[in-house]
Amino acid sequence: xxxxxxxxxxxxxxxxxxxxxxxxxxxxxxxxxxxxxxxxxxxxxxxxxxxxxxxxxxxxxxxxxxxxxxxxxxxxxxxxxxxxxxxxxxxxxxxxxxxxxxxxxxxxxxxxxxxxxxxxxxxxxxxxxxxxxxxxxxxxxxxxxxxxxxxxxxxxxxxxxxxxxx
Amino acid sequence: xxxxxxxxxxxxxxxxxxxxxxxxxxxxxxxxxxxxxxxxxxxxxxxxxxxxxxxxxxxxxxxxxxxxxxxxxxxxxxxxxxxxxxxxxxxxxxxxxxxx
Numbered sequence: 001x002x003x004x005x006x007x008x009x010x011x012x013x014x015x016x017x018x019x020x021x022x023x024x025x026x027x028x029x030x031x032x033x034x035x036x037x038x039x040x041x042x043x044x045x046x047x048x049x050x051x052x053x054x055x056x057x058x059x060x061x062x063x064x065x066x067x068x069x070x071x072x073x074x075x076x077x078x079x080x081x082x083x084x085x086x087x088x089x090x091x092x093x094x095x096x097x098x099x100x101x102x103x104x105x106x107x108x109x110x111x112x113x114x115x116x117x118x119x120x121x122x123x124x125x126x127x128x129x130x131x132x133x134x135x136x137x138x139x140x141x142x143x144x145x146x147x148x149x150x151x152x153x154x155x156x157x158x159x160x161x162x163x164x165x166x
Numbered sequence: 167x168x169x170x171x172x173x174x175x176x177x178x179x180x181x182x183x184x185x186x187x188x189x190x191x192x193x194x195x196x197x198x199x200x201x202x203x204x205x206x207x208x209x210x211x212x213x214x215x216x217x218x219x220x221x222x223x224x225x226x227x228x229x230x231x232x233x234x235x236x237x238x239x240x241x242x243x244x245x246x247x248x249x250x251x252x253x254x255x256x257x258x259x260x261x262x263x264x265x266x
Contacts, residue, residue: 015180019179077195135222
């Protein structure tokens with residue numbers, strides 16, 4: 001097994017472990033920390049694929065901004081341990097099989113289509129930051145400008161929603 | 167080089183775990199985190215396809231997904247604060263105004 005493959009399996013195991021821990025933890029702050037683990041592992045996988053810019057954005061925006069927002073809200077609301085309510089039978093007997101079936105269907109589709117996928121490019125240089133910025137400011141310039149508007153609306157929405165009414 | 171399939175299967179597993187968390191968690195904040203987990207799984211598939219096809223379009227999409235997720239997190243957490251203030255609970259079972 002090559003070294004790259006070992007690193008891949010290490011990061012993949014870390015990501016899956018974090019996701020499972022997110023489900024098993026009862027306290028929301030522990031779930032949030034598990035999610036940060038998943039995001040850092042995914043950033044490592046992006047680096048492995050040669051997508052340095054996406055890896056940096058993943059760490060800064062997801063691991064930094066979004067998760068700080070989550071942790072901040074958890075502490076602001078003083079969220080305690082999850083209440084144990086009587087589990088609905090529908091979730092136990094319908095939810096688990098359906099979620100597993102969904103994962104199985106996706107995995108089967110991937111396994112079946114494996115022959116049609118072209119082999120990965122030899123080097124990671126094709127997805128340089130330069131290439132992304134060129135695309136972002138030529139082909140995708142209209143959606144790119146729209147995202148700035150979207151963020152503005154989101155800021156206004158968050159302020160309006162969270163302000164204390166008097 | 168790692169086969170693209172490995173990344174896609176990992177993405178499917180993470181998405182399935184996200185769905186599982188979404189169905190099973192009772193805390194509204196944790197349910198929101200499950201949505202973020204699913205978005206992350208989709209991002210991984212996008213980057214894997216981008217690498218497999220040798221084009222950067224997929225990574226641009228990932229950038230857009232991250233921007234939308236950040237905006238969604240800001241608005242969603244605002245809604246969560248409002249809900250917690252009105253219902254005095256973070257349990258989704260207590261948010262049942264629309265229930266008959």
